[in-house]
Amino acid sequence: MTDQPARPYTDDDLRAEAARQHSHLTDRPSFDTVGDLMTGQEVTPDGGVDWDDFRDETFSAAQQSVHALITGAADVSEWAVNLGADGLQPSDQQLHIGDNRVRIHFAFAPDMTEVDRRDFVALIASAVITGA
Template sequence: MTTETPYTEDDLRAEAAAQHAVLTEDPDFMGVGEQMDDDIVTSTETDGGGRTWSELLPYEADGGEAYNSAQRKVHDLIRGAADVSEWAVNLGADGLEPDGHTLQLGIDPGDGDQPRVRLHFAFAPDMTDADRDRFVMRLGRAITGHL
C-alpha cells in the first residue's frame, strides 16, 4: 500500500501523544501561577461570574503564602496526573468529546472509598445529554448485573 506521505495517521497520533505527555510531565511552576491568576475558582462561580484565584487569595493578606500554597498543590496535581495523552489525542482525532460522565466500580469502604475502576466517557458531539445519560446508566446496569 502506497501513500502520499512516508508516515501514517498512527505515526502522527503517536507523535502528538508523546509531545502532549512531555508538556504535562514537568509543568513550569511560574506558568501555573500565572495561569491561575485570572482563572475563576470553580466553587465561587455564579451566573454573574465568580472570584479569581488572585481575588480569593490576595497577596496583600499574607504575603502570598496562601496563593503560593494553592499554586504548589495545582502544580503537584498536574505532575501526578495520569498520562492520558494517547487517549486524548485519539479522542480529538476521532471527533469525540470527553464529558463529565464517569462510572465507578469496586468501591472499597476500607480503602478510603476509592474506586477500583473508573470509566470516563467521550461521545460524538451530536449525542444529546439524555442519550449520554441513558447510555451510561444502561452500561452501569449491564456491568453490575454481571459482577
C-alpha cells in the same frame, strides 16, 4: 501529471507523534508557570473571587496543591489525541466502581443526544452491576 509518492507514514504514526508531543507539552510545568497561570483566574466561575485575591501564603498553598495535581496526573495524551482524531467529545458522565478502584470516563459523538448518552452510561452501569 506526475504520480505523488505514497505517504511514508500512516495515520497511526501521526497520532503517535501527536501523543508524544502532547505528553511533552503537558509534562511537569514549572511551579512559577502554574502560579502565573492561576493569577487573575476565578476560583469558582462567576464567584467573584480570583486566586490572587488570597493572601500570599494561601495563594502559595493553593499553587503547591495545583502543581502537585498536575505533576501527579496520569498521562492520557494518547487517549486525548485519539478522542479528538475520532471526533469524540469528552463527557462529564463517569462511573466509579469498587470504592473508586476503577473509573470509566466516556466520550461521545457530537451528534449523540444527551438522553442517548445518559441511557448508554446507565446501560453500562447496569451491565457492570449485574455482571451481564
